Amino acid sequence: MSKLTDINYIKSILSKHGFTFSKSLGQNFLVNPSVCPKMADLCGADDRTGVIEIGPGAGVLTNELALRSCKVVAVELDKRLLPVLEETLSGHKNVRVINDDAMKLDFHKLIEDEFPDNEVVICANLPYYITSPILMRLLEERLPVKAITVMVQKEAADRICASPGTRACGAISAAVHYYCEPEVLFRVSPGSFIPAPKVESAVIRLNILKTPPVTAKDEKLFFKVIRASFLQRRKTLSNSLSAGLSMQKAQINEALARAGIPANARAEEMTMQQFSDITDALYCGV
Numbered sequence: 218m219s220k221l222t223d224i225n226y227i228k229s230i231l232s233k234h235g236f237t238f239s240k241s242l243g244q245n246f247l248v249n250p251s252v253c254p255k256m257a258d259l260c261g262a263d264d265r266t267g268v269i270e271i272g273p274g275a276g277v278l279t280n281e282l283a284l285r286s287c288k289v290v291a292v293e294l295d296k297r298l299l300p301v302l303e304e305t306l307s308g309h310k311n312v313r314v315i316n317d318d319a320m321k322l323d324f325h326k327l328i329e330d331e332f333p334d335n336e337v338v339i340c341a342n343l344p345y346y347i348t349s350p351i352l353m354r355l356l357e358e359r360l361p362v363k364a365i366t367v368m369v370q371k372e373a374a375d376r377i378c379a380s381p382g383t384r385a386c387g388a389i390s391a392a393v394h395y396y397c398e399p400e401v402l403f404r405v406s407p408g409s410f411i412p413a414p415k416v417e418s419a420v421i422r423l424n425i426l427k428t429p430p431v432t433a434k435d436e437k438l439f440f441k442v443i444r445a446s447f448l449q450r451r452k453t454l455s456n457s458l459s460a461g462l463s464m465q466k467a468q469i470n471e472a473l474a475r476a477g478i479p480a481n482a483r484a485e486e487m488t489m490q491q492f493s494d495i496t497d498a499l500y501c502g503v
């Protein structure tokens with residue numbers, strides 16, 4: 218067992234550096250010895266595949282990734298963790314820690330600079346306050362990565378991975394399915410972290426698709442249609458699209474009819490193909 222998952226070791230090293238947890242930075246560190254090895258095993262890291270980690274914290278997952286991968290670049294926003302990471306990861310020559318904000322960092326450049334000859338995967342125990350924006354950023358930028366394996370809140374995991382056309386589907390599920398095939402890998406209990414969060418967590422893997430499952434005529438409009446459809450998920454598509462796209466109901470109903478979709482259908486019943494058909498019908502009509 219790695220020393221890094223020994224709760225007493227972690228506590229002593231953090232207190233030696235005068236570190237206190239910041240709630241606003243989503244700092245819940247993993248101390249369950251089985252979780253990080255499992256994540257690192259399942260994320261696709263190997264001796265030819267580099268890893269980008271977001272938010273290494275005290276380095277517990279970083280350590281497991283470094284053991285399995287040719288190189289790990291870990292992006293940590295909190296400066297106070299740099300001396301901690303220097304100490305906990307001192308045994309690894311293949312780890313680079315960058316002090317930066319993952320919401321602002323140029324990931325394309327990072328991949329070009331750090332992994333010119335390697336395949337890349339992303340693996341992280343994400344700070345929960347930026348789960349959706351960071352995931353959408355990583356996907357929308359179409360980074361040349363094979364997969365994104367992340368720990369998120371259980372509810373977020375279920376929502377992100379829900380298939381379009383099912384009740385659990387939301388705007389993020391539909392958007393995510395455009396870029397990848399998401400899957401829930403395993404659940405993680407609150408007691409696996411210090412401090413323990415109030416909610417359950419889950420590890421998900423987003424297997425990046427080479428081409429999207431549907432080809433709408435206008436990609437921007439496609440995402441607008443998805444967002445508008447789910448804005449008022451209890452309402453009919455006709456109502457939510459009219460409100461969300463600021464268009465006359467008659468115009469929306471005409472487009473829905475052209476797409477072969479009843480005006481009283483709801484967003485959660487739509488498949489990716491149907492969202493694409495609605496987009497094309499609206500595109501022709503505008």
Ligand code: SAM
Nearest residue numbers: 245246247272273274293294295318319342344
């Ligand atoms: N990987 C560690 C673990 O599993 O124990 C820590 C995970 S903790 C949930 C999230 C980490 O992300 C913290 O270290 C926090 O400081 C860092 N973080 C928060 N916001 C960030 C951001 N915008 N960019 C990079 N790191 C961030």
